[in-house]
Amino acid sequence: MRIDIVTIFPAFFDVLDLSLIGKARARGLLDVNVHDLRAWTRDRHRTVDDTPYGGGAGMVMKPEPWGEALDEILTDETTLIVPSPAGEKFTQSVARELSARPHLAFACGRYEGIDQRVIDHYADRGRVRLVSLGDYVLNGGEVAAMAMIEATTRLIPGVIGNPGSLLEESHEEGLLEYPIYTKPPVWRGHEVPEILLSGNHGAIAQWRHEQSVARTREQRPDLL
Ligand code: 6GU
Secondary structure, three states: OOEEEOOOOOOHHHHHHHHHHHHHHHHOEEEEEEEHHHHHOOOOOOOOOOOOOOOOOOOOEOHHHHHHHHHHHHHHHHOEEEEEEEEEEOOOOHHHHOOOOOEEEEEEEOOOEOOOHHHHHHHOOOOEEEEOOOOOOOOOOHHHHHHHHHHOOOOOOOOOOOHHHOOOOOOOOOOOOOOOOOOOOOEEEEEEEHHOOOHHHHHHHHHHHHHHHHHHHOOOOOHH
16 A cells, blocks of 8 residues: 655654554555645745635645645646545544555645645545544644654555454454453552463353443443
């Protein structure tokens, strides 16, 4: 998979060299390219924002640099993702869909957002998705893009060493994950649930499922 990221803060994405994503890049499974939006400005001050038509607080990202950047980066194969608190909610199912795409481009806005005409222009030309992490506001799209990239790329075959670990985790079955334990059997007086030491795999699977349901009812009744 190829990923292009356009941002005025390329350094946010330095951490993509680390961990599983860094390994996947080194192994050729992922080709990640981070671009500075200001490279596509033409004025001496490399201006990317201006005041909003109609008035109001804050600044809006100008359309021209975005147009020049995206014209250069997008192909017929690209899904353009615009992180925005006004978008559809990013879920495990969106991550699954994105993980099957050959090319993702992230347009990371700052300030109050990007001039709507940029989104409309590329929506006319194929796949554009406005995507939100949830119902709260971040200062820009960078942290959201990072979360979406991590959730998406770990689903690409070969990126995670043990694919079995993908199946049992939270949200894959519509439930939260059950609690997990490792050694020692007693820590500060807290014991590991006895059933996990029983060796009875059928009973353990049933206990884990019950724990998942109970936890989901407690923490996220909206999922049931
Ligand atoms: Cl995708 N962007 C911003 N700026 N804030 C958010 C978000 C995205 N998702 C949740 N809050």
